[in-house]
Amino acid sequence: MNFSRHRLRTVLGPPALVLLVAAAGCSSADDSASAVVPAADAKVSKLCRDLDEALPSKVDGLGRRDPEPASAQTAGWGNPAIILRCGVMRPGKMSDPEADGVEVDGVGWLLDKRGDGSFRFTTTLRRAYVEVTIPERRTGDGMAPLVDLAPAVKKAVPEGIAD
Template identity: 75%
Template structure:
């Protein structure tokens, strides 16, 4: 015999739950980022990267995006510089005419997006690390990559990502 009884929610209870849920929502306008889903080996590298990432990038303090994950990081406010580790290989890497840049020993594929932001993805590393720099923050060029290169070099070995 099951002694658990279902009790119907009354309108006051439902209203209280809705108010509580609204109070728990992200009211601080934290940035958001889709969390990649890499395999175990890449996830381990990304976890290492997360532990050595700088607290400041281009003079902006770290403010990680929602949902919280060791695979994502952010700096600044609105709009934030966003790093995602363990992303899939960008199709643009197959283009021999694609633009690239090397910053402090780390190679990056450079893609300007329709909204004038830039997306950089590491090349020749065991995990693909993507950094998105919003259009309003591109005035300093690759300064964010200068801040991030030492951590990438330390945590993600050279090679070809799976």
Template identity: 70%
Template sequence: MNFFRPRPVALPPLALLLAAVGCSSADGDVSAAVPSPSATVTELCRNLDRTLPSAVDDQHRRDPSPASELTAGWGNPAIILRCGVERPAEMSDTEADGVDVNGVGWLLEEQDDGSFRFTTTLRAAYVEVTIPQDRTADGLAPLVDLAPAVKKAIPEGIA
């Protein structure tokens, strides 16, 4: 079991990796790669899907395609959540940065393009949240909005 050290974070406006999120057409449709977790994790993710808020960072829910209980989205450009992702390799790095948002720990990954990706830590399933650069003015507000659902649906533990 590896832990990273949480650090206080004063982030500039965040921009998160869009590798898993891409525009699929000119009309603004968003796609997200659907994870393939175990049956146990899939059930946790289904529970999370049922408890997710209808709005995140004042943006209404607008799920990506293909439709799945393992992915969710809000707004345009979309904030994307994927549940049941693989454990990021960066979680083994003792120098990795983390943040705690309302009782949910998140691995913070800065990408080469200056964007960020957040993945839950110490939960029975890994939940990843990406926020497009155009939606970063409110910093960690999306994680604040998502924390109650994650705490309710994904128990503490090691995935």
């Protein structure tokens, strides 16, 4: 995946540090994706509903195919699916000053390359954390999915520090 990489300390700064306990799953055994719906408070859930309404119908040229169970806090595109989860907890890696981050069209993302070859990105400095998982088979297009998602994130999830 071709990324313009930045150290997180240049994207986040010290005030934005907390821990995460979140998990995303994606299964294609029955040709449908699944994703764990994050437990979020009412304020974050409202932001996630706003984001769900603003999300594009296509990401990286792939049509929207939401994962199970159906929720305004999750969305998906293609098969294997690019999965978005809104309202996740803050990743512990955000506390690591050596963690990698990228900025795409005004939205900061923590970059996490996973052991299975996929990439997980989590928004930084937003009132709700939004996580996007790009499966290994879809990483060849670089950050195209984030380019497609950035306008919706900027519109629906204000800048700031999530509680």
